[in-house]
Amino acid sequence: MSNTKYIFVTGGVTSSLGKGIVAASLAKLLQAQNFKVTIQKFDPYINVDPGTLNPYEHGECYVTDDGAETDLDLGHYERFLNVSTSQANNVTTGRVYQSVIEKERRGEFLGKTVQVIPHVTNEIKKRMCLLAETGDYDIVITEIGGTVGDIESLPYIESVRQMIWDLGRENTVVIHLTLIPYLAAAGELKTKPTQHSVKTLMESGISADIIVCRTEYELTEDLREKLALFCNVKREAIIQSIDVETIYDVPLKMLEEGLDKVVLGKLHLEPKQPLNLESWNEFLNKFKNPKYNLKIGLVGKYVELQDSYKSILESLIHAGAVNETQIDVVSIHSEHIDKNNVASKLEFLDGLIVAPGFGERGIEGKIIAISYARINNLPFFGICLGMQMAVIEYARNKAGFTKANSTEMDPNCSVPVIDLMESQKSITNKGGTMRLGSWDCDLVSGSKVEDAYGVKSISERHRHRYEFNNDFLDKVFDENFKVTGTNPETGLVEIIENQNHPWFVGVQFHPEYKSTVSKPHPLFRAFVKASLAKKNLT
Ligand code: GLN
Numbered sequence: 304m305s306n307t308k309y310i311f312v313t314g315g316v317t318s319s320l321g322k323g324i325v326a327a328s329l330a331k332l333l334q335a336q337n338f339k340v341t342i343q344k345f346d347p348y349i350n351v352d353p354g355t356l357n358p359y360e361h362g363e364c365y366v367t368d369d370g371a372e373t374d375l376d377l378g379h380y381e382r383f384l385n386v387s388t389s390q391a392n393n394v395t396t397g398r399v400y401q402s403v404i405e406k407e408r409r410g411e412f413l414g415k416t417v418q419v420i421p422h423v424t425n426e427i428k429k430r431m432c433l434l435a436e437t438g439d440y441d442i443v444i445t446e447i448g449g450t451v452g453d454i455e456s457l458p459y460i461e462s463v464r465q466m467i468w469d470l471g472r473e474n475t476v477v478i479h480l481t482l483i484p485y486l487a488a489a490g491e492l493k494t495k496p497t498q499h500s501v502k503t504l505m506e507s508g509i510s511a512d513i514i515v516c517r518t519e520y521e522l523t524e525d526l527r528e529k530l531a532l533f534c535n536v537k538r539e540a541i542i543q544s545i546d547v548e549t550i551y552d553v554p555l556k557m558l559e560e561g562l563d564k565v566v567l568g569k570l571h572l573e574p575k576q577p578l579n580l581e582s583w584n585e586f587l588n589k590f591k592n593p594k595y596n597l598k599i600g601l602v603g604k605y606v607e608l609q610d611s612y613k614s615i616l617e618s619l620i621h622a623g624a625v626n627e628t629q630i631d632v633v634s635i636h637s638e639h640i641d642k643n644n645v646a647s648k649l650e651f652l653d654g655l656i657v658a659p660g661f662g663e664r665g666i667e668g669k670i671i672a673i674s675y676a677r678i679n680n681l682p683f684f685g686i687c688l689g690m691q692m693a694v695i696e697y698a699r700n701k702a703g704f705t706k707a708n709s710t711e712m713d714p715n716c717s718v719p720v721i722d723l724m725e726s727q728k729s730i731t732n733k734g735g736t737m738r739l740g741s742w743d744c745d746l747v748s749g750s751k752v753e754d755a756y757g758v759k760s761i762s763e764r765h766r767h768r769y770e771f772n773n774d775f776l777d778k779v780f781d782e783n784f785k786v787t788g789t790n791p792e793t794g795l796v797e798i799i800e801n802q803n804h805p806w807f808v809g810v811q812f813h814p815e816y817k818s819t820v821s822k823p824h825p826l827f828r829a830f831v832k833a834s835l836a837k838k839n840l841t
Contacts, residue, residue, distance in 0.1 A: 307435035308474050308570045310444045311463045313511070315451045315481040315500025320517045321553075322480050323376030325544060326446045327383035328554040329478075331583065332563040334384055337575035338441045341434050342380040343392045344373075345427065346448040347455035351397035355734050362610030366766045366816050367392070370740025375613050376446065378816065382617055383554070385819040391433045396455060399426050419458055427462040428469075442570075451479070452503045464508040476569045479504060479511035480544070483518040483526075492520055494530050501534040512569055513540040513562070521545065540565050549620075551587055551820065554580070586624050586820050593629035595840045597831065600649060602672045602689075603658030604665035606634035612658055614815035615686070621823035622831040628840075630831065637665030637672070645675045654682040654806075654834030657689030659766075659813065663712045670696045682806040682833040684826070687767050690809030691721045694771055694799060698779045707779075711769050720779055722772040724795075738765045742790055742812070744797040750787035751808060752798050755829035761788075763797070763812035770811065771796035806833030 312326045323344070330340045350356060353364045354372030365378040371390035380388055403426050407417050415422075435443050447463065449456045467475045481497040501511055514534050516522060522530075527541045534541075542560045547553060557563065558578070567574065599619060605611035616632060623630040635648055637660075649655065655676045657669050669689065673696040676683035685693040691709055698707035698720045709721035730736045741762045746753040753759060771786075773794060780786055780799075788798025788810070801807035808826065818824035 307440055308442045308476075308572065309431075309435070309466065309470060310442060310476045310478060310566060310570075311466070312444060312446045312478045312480060313451050313460070313463070313504060313509075314447070314449065315479055315504070316484075316496045317482050318450055320480050320482055321544075321550075322446050322448075323374075323379045324550050324553050325478070325480055325515055325557070326376075326444050327379045328557045329562055329566065330380065330442075330444055331383045331554040331580075332558055332578065333442055333566070335578045335580050335583070336563070336567075338572075339439060340384065340442045340444065341386065341388070341392065341440050342377075342384075342444040342446060343394070343431070343434055344376050344446045344448060345431075345459050346374055346393065346395045347453065347459060348395055348448075349397045349400070349455075350395060351401055351734055352393070352395060354737075358605045358611035359608055362608065363613045364766070365614065366739060366764045366813060368741040368764060372735065372739065372766065374448070375610060378614050378617070379550070381816075382621075382819045385821045391430070394427070394430045396458075399423060399430070399458075402426055420461060423458050424462045424465060427459060428466055431462065431466060441572075451500055451507075457507070460504070460507045460509065467509065473569075473571055476512050476566050477504075477509055478513045478515055478566075480515045480517065483516045483522065485519050492518060492522065492526060494526065494533065497530060498533045505535075510535055512536060513542060513565055515542045515544050515562070517544050517546075519546050537565075549587075549590070551583075551590065551620075554583065555587075582821055586621075589627055590620065590624040593623070593627050595626070595628040595835055595838075596631065597623070597628055597653040597834050597838065598631050598633055598651060599831075599834060600633045600635050600652040600655045600672075601658060602635045602637050602640065602655065602669055604637045604660055605658075606636050609634075614813070614818070615656065615658065618815045618818035618824050618827045619831070621818050621820060622827035625823050625828055626831045626835060628831060628835060635672070637668035640668035640671050642671055645671050648672075649675050649679075649681065652681060653838050654684070654830060656830075657683070657685045657692060659687035659689065661688070661711075666692060666712055670699070674700060677801060677804060677807060680805050680837070682830060682837055683801075683804075683808070684806075684830045685809035686815065687811060687813060690799060690811050691769060691771070693807075693809040694720055694779060697784050697801075698775070701784065702779045702781070704778070709769055718775075719772055720775045721769050723768060724770050727768050737768045738770075740764060742797075743792070744788045744812070745791050746798070747785070747787040750785070750798075751800055751802075751806060751829065752787050752826065755825045757825070760791075763810070763814060764816045765812045767811065771799075805837060806830060 373393035531538045669692045698704040704718045707718040708716040783803035787800045799809045
């Protein structure tokens with residue numbers, strides 16, 4: 304077995320405490336001391352991946368370079384660490400059982416009764432070790448989704464117990480993230496739920512080494528001591544995680560609390576270099592002291608749930624910071640836009656993003672919004688479905704194809720400017736069958752996108768089934784409305800631009816998956832810059 308050290312992060316009391324952010328923040332602090340770190344997430348649900356989940360269920364589906372459809376926490380990991388993740392970084396119960404059952408069918412357990420322990424736990428443990436086995440990492444952080452005590456988490460918790468046994472306590476740390484609720488009527492923070500969840504973890508044979516306490520109010524010294532005593536950890540292992548203005552403050556808060564020190568001490572590791580968070584602090588400084596302010600509209604149909612567009616919102620934060628701009632995102636429900644109200648909904652905006660999406664609901668509203676942006680010189684950025692709708696808008700309103708549509712919305716449409724790829728037509732399974740992951744794209748010289756990227760050839764992540772239908776290349780595009788990015792192997796249209804406009808760009812891929820704190824995405828940067836220019840701010 305390799306020398307890699309393991310950190311396990313479990314959650315107690317309630318979900319949505321931000322295990323992903325705490326894990327990413329710790330990873331950031333370790334990375335800033337020159338450790339090679341990665342994070343993996345184990346999700347206890349039975350879907351093989353979150354690709355088939357409605358965004359209302361589980362927020363955005365994040366996509367990696369190798370085409371894995373994953374939990375949105377992987378987005379946080381990449382944004383914090385600027386290190387790519389892969390299929391191995393996200394495992395679900397569905398995927399674990401799928402492998403075990405396939406092995407059973409192949410006869411690999413011949414003669415044996417296949418059981419949760421050891422067969423399912425062995426499969427989980429094998430996957431927990433995969434990234435460490437690459438030899439690329441000093442430390443692997445493993446986040447266990449869900450809450451301790453849930454029925455579906457049990458095989459994971461049992462696997463963590465066995466991993467600690469296999470690897471030795473000096474090579475492992477268990478961090479338990481819990482909630483310290485504040486009872487307004489009593490005017491008190493309460494520790495009992497945390498005591499109970501630590502006890503539940505102990506019943507499964509795991510004693511937490513560190514308790515990270517989510518809280519709305521400062522923990523007093525007394526309360527910290529009480530928690531340490533009842534939860535069987537050292538006083539310095541009680542880490543407060545107080546509500547902050549931005550998730551990007553969490554690494555600094557964890558540093559103040561000494562989380563990295565306690566972890567390194569427990570793992571018998573010395574920092575490989577003095578902690579260096581210079582560029583992180585530079586980003587935070589710009590983010591918190593903006594010179595300008597912009598209102599950017601985000602048109603989508605899942606706007607009620609902010610997590611649905613997580614990566615887009617974070618990309619705007621990164622691009623805003625480099626442009627020293629505070630971005631107020633105005634969420635606009637695409638189903639609420641019509642010809643009569645579009646001006647009143649969009650006229651005060653400095654830029655417009657039309658979001659990715661699936662299915663017919665809300666698409667006419669998107670097309671009307673795009674029309675408004677095109678005619679009124681409002682900087683426009685269309686992402687995936689947003690790009691497809693920009694093509695349909697132009698085809699209908701400028702190229703004269705009033706019946707233009709996507710066969711996703713109208714399978715019998717007579718002018719299918721957006722259509723299924725030939726290779727997609729025979730596919731019936733929904734899971735994992737879209738055009739996924741990284742694909743190359745060549746940019747046209749002199750285009751806005753070439754200017755933004757500063758190179759001629761790029762690679763971006765995709766997640767879609769439909770494409771621009773190249774039968775309409777000469778019919779829809781003209782001297783103003785141009786294809787400025789194409790896949791070099793297939794000739795598929797990846798980027799469209801309206802050059803008779805300050806900034807009107809549609810991309811078939813998802814640039815938001817590749818924006819990080821240290822490398823804000825070039826297209827988001829350029830879009831924010833164009834929006835500032837529209838407001839005469841640059
Ligand atoms: N529904 C469209 C397609 O499948 C766009 C997908 C997306 O926006 N991610 O092609």
